[in-house]
Amino acid sequence: MHEWPSTLDVGELMAGGWRPTPFRQFILKIHSRCDLACAYCYMYEMADTSWRGRPKRMAPETFAATAARIAEHTRAHGLGEIEVVLHGGEPLLAGREAIRDLVTRIRSAVGGGTHVRVTLQTNATLLDHGYLDLFDELDVRVGVSLDGDEAMHDRSRRRANGQGSHAAVVKALGLLTSPAYRHLFGGLLCTVDLRNDPLGAYEALLEFDPPAVDFLLPHGNWSAPPPGRDPRTSATPYADWLIPVFDRWYRSPRQPTRIRLFGEIIHLLLGGASASEAVGLSPAAMVVVETDGGIEQSDFLKSAYQGAPETGLHVARDSFDDVLLLPAVAARQIGELALSAACRRCPVGRVCGGGLYAHRYREGHGFANPSVYCPDLLRLIEHVKHTVEADLSARIRAHRRGRPVGTDQGTPMKLREHRIPAKMFSELAAGGGGAGAVAQLAAAQRSKHVLLVRGVMETARVTGHPQAALARRAYDLLAVIQRDHPGAVDAVLRHPSVGAWSRHTVMALRAGDDRATPAQLAALAAAAAIRSGTVCEIDVPAAEGVVTLPSLGQAVLSPTVSEATVQCFADGADIMGGNLAVRVPRDPGSDAPAWRGLRSLSAESDGAPFRVVVDDLDPYRMPGTANMGGRLTPAEAGRWQAGLDGAWSLLVRHHRAVAEEVGTAISVLTPLAAPPQGQSSASSRETFGCVALSTPPDAITFAVTLTHETQHAKLSALLDIVPLTEPDDGSRHYAPWRPDPRPVPGLLQGAYAYVGVTGFWRRQRRLESGAAALEAGAEFSRWCEAARLVTATLLSSGRLTPPGEVFVSTMARRLDRWSREPVPAGARALGRERADRHRALWLERNG
Structure with missing residues (x-):
């Protein structure tokens, strides 16, 4: 029984602004059998037995259909990078030629515009020179399952005849970690076994110097609890196992390897988003294709009940976008909305995220429950939180006492604490x-x-x-x-x-x-x-x-x-x-x-100088911008200089406070290719101080652009100090300045930029006459009403932090005062006409 999917109305969610997150990870079950019989395997030893009715190998025609569907999805959503995971069963049983065929098909179908990262998860018993040479040729990273030393590993990871597999895995790891193949080593996957000594297991893994380790909690749920976990008690055996490993890892002067679970928890505690389904509220962005071409949700759902991951869809007839619209998939993408009431009340609920979705299942109640590991996750997260907070406090105290915070040699690059009064x-x-x-x-x-x-x-x-x-x-x-x-x-x-x-x-x-x-x-x-x-x-x-x-x-x-x-x-x-x-x-x-x-451009007006560098070279000058311009010719640079002279003079003479902010915030201009109509501009939270823009047609457009992008720069910098919005929950909303639905953080950015634009036109309309006055009045009226609309949306979204509520309320009060200022009827009508036209086009495009 899917409690959430059965009651979830995807149409209602989308009407409220939610949009699904496209899949970026494709797990392909290229072989459905395994040469080991691991005691805790969710594929063969738990509730779902669908593997018995599926072909052992994925057929070439399924390869072709899967490749076409991945390419279709990638192009539809403009994805710059995706990951393909070769999985099983044991994927090496598929054979080298099948793997070559599949990887080649996918990369050929997707094309050069998208980077396809390919990884393979294996028990490594079949890993040899032949496979590693192939993976070197195809650029395939290899993850290996290992539970510790020989005794620890062979407790659960045994062959069907009862023989252990540790010796074969160690031999394969020796080959994988040799200089010729070391670059292919993706890391180790270790399932937590309470019978194993945690530090002993950790040290055994470190012997192979893995770049990363995934510690996995064994799959289980409220109806079929994992080993050693009694849901009737508040005991925390799995936290007790993991905490010593965390302490050893965190306090290691070298931190020899990444441990994904610990790193994700720290990242979430510091305000970041999760890249793992194990913790956090980030939308699940992975999908599974079985050997018969059936499209499924995450395969670990097989641990819940028979048929839990099934969607009824198939790569031969259905797109991955069809999968995104299923209630069962939406339930794993709507973040906090899918949490139980207990999780929403929990102080670490947004870090834990309810734990892995499969671990929430209870027969008769579906998935709207806390994780069966709830006490363990609470204790582990609180321990990590207290450890990191104590460490940061010690570093700040040391810095205040004048001790270096930076490098072990030379003079550190100094830092200070930043607060906004x-x-x-x-x-x-x-x-x-x-x-x-x-x-x-x-x-x-x-x-x-x-x-x-x-x-x-x-x-x-x-x-x-x-x-x-x-x-x-x-x-x-x-x-x-x-x-x-x-x-x-x-x-x-x-x-x-x-x-x-x-x-x-x-x-x-x-x-x-x-x-x-x-x-x-x-x-x-x-x-x-x-x-x-x-x-x-x-x-x-x-x-x-x-x-x-x-x-x-x-x-x-x-x-x-x-x-x-x-x-x-x-x-x-x-x-x-x-x-x-x-x-x-x-x-x-x-x-x-x-x-x-x-090169640099400079302007001066009324004793106020302004100098900016033109960065038309650095590959990172404005990441993610599709219409990046090239090197300016001397003639083009001359046109930019002339435009800057006029814009700066206008700002200094009539918008002096804005000019002072622009001069303090903006240090670099980056050219963009001109759009077919109008002008293009952009800024990025990653590149504070840089404004990207196409050649402005006139001084007033240049001045408005600088005003608009300086607002973005201010807000982006403030958000690094004071969080104003909650993590994205997938909801999307109308923005009167964009062609696409926007998340709450994007709405806030736009509204704040247009508060600045509205203020510009409010001042400018008093300076103009005739047609220019009509235009300035129309722009003031239009953007004031647009920003008011969006601040109302933000305040009713439930996605603002307490400081965010204060911030947006202050914006709204300023806009409300401006909206009461008289505007000539002709200018107001022109502004309304432009707003209505945008709304109609938006509805036509987005529904």
Whole structure:
């Protein structure tokens, strides 16, 4: 019985604004049998026995249909990356040619626009040179199941004849961790067995130096409890097992491996979202295809009852979008709405997320229950919370006493605690704040960049990345330069692309993505050395022969060069790679042979100067933007300069407070390709200080764009200090400035930006006459009403934190006052006509 799915109305959810999250992980059961008979296996030993009626192998025609459906889903949702997991049974029983055929089909069908990560989970008894050579060729990561030493492992993971499998697994791991294949090692999966000593099991796993370990709670539920868990008591045997492992892992000076469960809990406690179904409220984004082509939900639901994961859909006739609209799938995507009343009241409910969905099942009551592991999860999460809080408090106290917080060598890059006073918070909420508030937000962003840059160095180290040593040398060099030339390091660390690169790199390292480039930290150090005239030499990475030095520019070497050496002198630098040497000019912002510098634009009005760098080179200058522009020609740069002169003059003369905020917040402009009509602009929470825009057609449009994007920058920086919204629950709503339904965080961003835009037109309409006055009045009226509509939606959403309620209420009061100001009837009618046209087009597109 599915209690939630049977009562869940997906149509009603979608009418309320919820939209399903597309699948990003596809688990393919390529072989439905196994050469082991593990005691706790949910496939063969628990409630569901559907494997008996399915073919042993996935057929080639099912391969083809599955590949086509994955490609269809990827294109429909514009997914830049997906993961395909080869699973079973034991997937190696499918054979090498079948695996080659399937992986090749999927990548060919999806095409080059989407990165397809392929992983395989195996018991490793069949893993040999032949398979590993194939996986090396196909770029397939391998995860191995191991429960500890021989006695621990062979308690449950035995062959059908009772013989243990540990010896075979160890032999395979020896091969997988050898230098030739080490890069394929994805990590270890260990099922918690209360009979095993926790630290003994942990140490046995660490012998193989895994990049990651997944500790899995054995599957069970209220009607079929897991071993050693008595649902009638509040005992916590599984927390008691895991806590010593957490303490050993957390307090290790090196933290030799990632433990996903612990890392996810810490990430959630610090305000992040979960990437695992085991904890947190993030929407489940994985789907299973069985050997017969049947599409199913998560396979661990087989532990609940016969047929629990079945959808009745098939890859030959149904799309994955059809699966997304099933009540059973929606129940695992609506977050807090799917939790029991007890979970919603629980102090750690949003971290725990009710635990794994299958573990909530109770016969006759469905899944709307706490996890059968509820006491264990509560104790574990509270222990992690108290440990992390005590650690952070100790670090802050040490910092306040003047002890270093940063690096073990040289002078640390200094941090300080950032708080927003109540008066400043209110001024920001009203749409303003002034240059002082923006400067404080910018300082917090600088500290964020310092933490992220250190995170690159530390994550590279703990994950054993090949570039870890170079990243460490680069970090130490930055610390040394900071001691004598803090301004040079500050200029590099504040550069917007540094925030995006460091965040993406940390996440890629955590995910085991081999495209992570922690060595780019050396390019930051080289840029600081050049700025400061520090004499040093450091190796830096090159992407197809191009060396990017953030905040300075690019050196272009031979396309075959992947690493270069930067030699820095007191009066310049050389970048050498292959047979070429590129001289960085004394003014790095100017071009030279094989050197492309980041140029700058400047304007001045009434004694107020404004200078911005034009970053049209850095790969991380505005991540995720589809219409990124290229290098500006001198003529195009001239048009940008002329536009900036007019816009800055307008802002300073008639919108002085906004000009001061723009001048404090915006340091970089990034060109976008022009759309067919109008103008395009963007900003990103990852790149504070950068505004991306197409060439503005006139000074007033340029000024409005700078106003709009500065609002985004202010709010994004504030959100890093004060959370204003709850985690996304999947609800989507109308935004009068967007063609698509928006989540609550997106609504808040838009509303805040248009408070700024409304204020601009409110002032501007008093300066204009004739047609220009009509246009300014229409824009003021339209955007004031649009922002009022959205603030009302936000206040009724139930998804604002207490500070968020205060913030949006303050916005709403300001907009209400403005809405009572008289507007000429013609201007009001024109604004309403534009708003109605947008609403009609939105409804036509979205329903």
